[in-house]
Amino acid sequence: MEDEPSLVTIICLVLVLVILTIVIWWGIERVFNLQTPKEFRYNSTEQSVLYAWEAPVLHYQVLGSMTGNSLLNCLIREESSGDPDAYNPKDVDGRPKYGLLQFDSGTFDDYCVKKYKLENDLWNPEVQKECCQLMIDNGLAYHWGTLKYCN
Numbered sequence: 797m798e799d800e801p802s803l804v805t806i807i808c809l810v811l812v813l814v815i816l817t818i819v820i821w822w823g824i825e826r827v828f829n830l831q832t833p834k835e836f837r838y839n840s841t842e843q844s845v846l847y848a849w850e851a852p853v854l855h856y857q858v859l860g861s862m863t864g865n866s867l868l869n870c871l872i873r874e875e876s877s878g879d880p881d882a883y884n885p886k887d888v889d890g891r892p893k894y895g896l897l898q899f900d901s902g903t904f905d906d907y908c909v910k911k912y913k914l915e916n917d918l919w920n921p922e923v924q925k926e927c928c929q930l931m932i933d934n935g936l937a938y939h940w941g942t943l944k945y946c947n
Contacts, residue, residue, distance in 0.1 A: 867937060867946055868929050872896055874942035880921040888941065896921040897928050903939060907931055 801809075803926070875898040876882035884893045891900055899917060908914045908927035915923050928940075937943050 798934070819926050865929075867932055868925060869927060870946035871937070871940050873941060875940065880919070894918050895924050897924045897940070899924055899927075907936070 830937050867926050872878055875893075876896050878896070880896045882893075882895060882898060883897060887893045887898070887900075889900075891902075893900055894904075895918060899918060902916050904924075904927070905916075907930075908923060909916045912927055914927055931937060931939060
């Protein structure tokens with residue numbers, strides 16, 4: 797038994813390799829539930845897109861489900877980090893998203909303007925909040941992909 801690794805050492809090394817493989821395969825963001833805030837911000841005074849590379853933010857899961865105002869606040873935090881001027885020129889679905897709750901112009905028009913008869917002002921954070929709350933109350937929160945971080 798000269799300098800041979802013990803069975804415990806071998807098992808530990810295999811476990812470390814398996815864990816590293818899983819982390820790499822699934823992606824570090826999914827394993828550790830990291831979320832990077834929006835990469836693009838729209839600066840309305842300069843009429844240009846700003847690239848704001850930000851460090852990942854550890855996302856804490858909340859036990860139980862949120863409803864009402866808590867859910868609205870979580871969606872605001874997850875979608876725009878509270879920035880009413882947030883602009884994403886190409887979201888995961890390929891379309892641009894606007895404002896505090898990152899509304900798609902079509903969704904905003906269909907629900908906020910046509911269905912709920914709210915002011916047709918896509919950039920108005922108060923209109924976006926009111927519309928989002930109405931959508932939540934009507935079981936339409938699934939329109940936000942970040943809902944999974946708020947349950």
